Amino acid sequence: MFDLIVIGAGPGGYVAAIRAAQLGLKVACVEKSRTLGGTCLNVGCIPSKALLDSSELYHLATHRFSQHGIQVGDVTLDLGKMLARKDGIVKSLTDGVAYLLKKNGIAHYPGSATLLGKGQVQVAGDKPTTLEARAIVLAAGSVSTPLPFMPTDGTQIVTSTEALCFSRVPSHLIVIGGGFIGLEIGSVWARLGAKVTVLEFLPRLLPANDAEVAFALQRSLQKQGLEIHLETKVTGTTKGSIRATVHAEQGGKAIDFQGDKVLVAVGRRPASDGLGLAEVGVQVETKSGRVVVNDHFETSAKGVYAIGDLIRGPMLAHKASEEGIAVAEWIAGKPGHVNYETIPSVIYTHPEVAAVGLTEEQLKEKGVRYKVGKFPFAATGRAKCLDDTEGFVKFLTDADSDRILGMHVIGPRASDMIAEGVLGMEFHATAEDIARTCHGHPTLSEAVGEAARAAWSKALSM
Numbered sequence: 297m298f299d300l301i302v303i304g305a306g307p308g309g310y311v312a313a314i315r316a317a318q319l320g321l322k323v324a325c326v327e328k329s330r331t332l333g334g335t336c337l338n339v340g341c342i343p344s345k346a347l348l349d350s351s352e353l354y355h356l357a358t359h360r361f362s363q364h365g366i367q368v369g370d371v372t373l374d375l376g377k378m379l380a381r382k383d384g385i386v387k388s389l390t391d392g393v394a395y396l397l398k399k400n401g402i403a404h405y406p407g408s409a410t411l412l413g414k415g416q417v418q419v420a421g422d423k424p425t426t427l428e429a430r431a432i433v434l435a436a437g438s439v440s441t442p443l444p445f446m447p448t449d450g451t452q453i454v455t456s457t458e459a460l461c462f463s464r465v466p467s468h469l470i471v472i473g474g475g476f477i478g479l480e481i482g483s484v485w486a487r488l489g490a491k492v493t494v495l496e497f498l499p500r501l502l503p504a505n506d507a508e509v510a511f512a513l514q515r516s517l518q519k520q521g522l523e524i525h526l527e528t529k530v531t532g533t534t535k536g537s538i539r540a541t542v543h544a545e546q547g548g549k550a551i552d553f554q555g556d557k558v559l560v561a562v563g564r565r566p567a568s569d570g571l572g573l574a575e576v577g578v579q580v581e582t583k584s585g586r587v588v589v590n591d592h593f594e595t596s597a598k599g600v601y602a603i604g605d606l607i608r609g610p611m612l613a614h615k616a617s618e619e620g621i622a623v624a625e626w627i628a629g630k631p632g633h634v635n636y637e638t639i640p641s642v643i644y645t646h647p648e649v650a651a652v653g654l655t656e657e658q659l660k661e662k663g664v665r666y667k668v669g670k671f672p673f674a675a676t677g678r679a680k681c682l683d684d685t686e687g688f689v690k691f692l693t694d695a696d697s698d699r700i701l702g703m704h705v706i707g708p709r710a711s712d713m714i715a716e717g718v719l720g721m722e723f724h725a726t727a728e729d730i731a732r733t734c735h736g737h738p739t740l741s742e743a744v745g746e747a748a749r750a751a752w753s754k755a756l757s758m
């Protein structure tokens with residue numbers, strides 16, 4: 297008999313299991329994949345960032361080194377080695393999760409879990425067994441949303457999983473969906489020499505991001521050679537021996553695109569099938585497939601909780617981890633806490649895009665009186681030294697109280713710099729608080745200080 301069974305060992309599940317064990321609970325964790333770490337570590341965040349970093353270095357070597365006075369001659373790509381490096385990073389991190397489970401005394405059950413009711417979980421696998429616990433946390437994550445008229449085949453029409461392992465650089469990659477996955481994976485292969493065409497259904501990229509930032513990213517990606525077609529509705533595909541033809545509609549007219557690889561990246565849906573949810577009374581939203589939970593992540597079945605991509609909110613690894621920590625704390629009888637107002641999002645394109653809080657469009661819609669403070673990286677010494685001056689930092693603040701309502705960054709290392717806005721918002725900071733915080737010189741973070749100063753009063757170096 298366990299105190300807690302966690303189903304799924306992704307960044308939601310393994311974090312919940314570790315936190316519960318730290319709080320003294322007897323914990324089991326069931327995972328059906330061969331390796332721990334879920335989508336994020338195995339086929340998502342980590343391998344994609346490994347390839348984004350490698351391909352950025354390749355791009356720098358082929359396009360930018362000469363501006364620094366570095367002549368490198370012929371730069372060649374060893375794709376096999378690049379992919380092996382990525383696999384090595386994944387292995388070290390997934391092994392790290394296995395180590396952490398062991399270190400915290402968590403029983404790892406490999407196999408596929410199904411709820412049986414009354415705190416029981418059946419584990420099918422090499423060693424079938426039935427486990428029992430006082431509480432169960434569902435952390436089964438999500439799977440790629442298929443296009444019903446375009447089944448993936450793993451070779452020509454693929455999901456992100458296969459697109460992270462192409463054994464040669466595609467000559468023309470067609471990306472369906474201009475969201476996080478499409479733009480990141482499209483960037484990798486474009487930097488390595490592929491022609492990349494992005495087909496997006498909506499009139500703009502990244503509808504959840506601040507429009508000014510999304511347009512700046514679009515312009516930048518187009519400058520890098522990505523072809524972006526907005527308001528383009530994909531309707532079908534015809535597979536050929538070497539190329540596939542993607543059929544679409546643009547402004548009421550039919551248009552075809554031909555490529556040797558087609559990536560379908562039109563979103564993800566909760567992996568709520570096959571867990572036996574209906575049988576034990578766990579309510580699932582019909583349209584979205586999301587598990588319904590209360591404020592403490594408990595489902596409609598008592599003692600069964602759900603977190604991460606299975607439930608409402610953005611499908612982000614760090615959001616799942618926050619929920620994993622909070623649910624473990626609640627189950628252990630302690631206070632838990634997730635602040636949904638301060639969950640950052642990051643897109644690892646070049647330039648990177650990062651955001652926290654509300655966008656200008658959302659503030660207008662809510663009728664909030666706000667101020668904008670912006671500062672371009674081109675006006676900072678460090679960005680000039682890096683030869684990476686594209687982009688800006690943008691603060692949105694309450695016009696009356698000066699409180700930060702949103703921070704949006706497009707530019708070098710936006711992924712790391714957003715942390716200052718997250719911390720500021722967590723502590724209800726004003727723009728003046730950030731402006732009066734000393735930022736090291738010369739750093740990229742000076743743009744954060746200056747943008748805050750611009751929102752509160754006036755930037756010094758503009």
Ligand code: NAI
Pocket residue numbers: 341443472473474475476477478480495496497498501502503528529530561562563564610611612641642643644
């Ligand atoms: P997404 O929801 O970010 O983007 C999908 C895009 O496809 C949308 O813009 C949508 O309008 C478009 N689309 C849908 N149907 C279409 C059609 N028939 N034709 C053309 N366009 C169509 O989903 P994505 O990129 O697949 O990512 C899935 C999830 O994974 C997201 O929730 C994302 O937050 C998460 N993720 C996060 C990353 C990060 O934090 N850096 C990286 C990758 C994924």
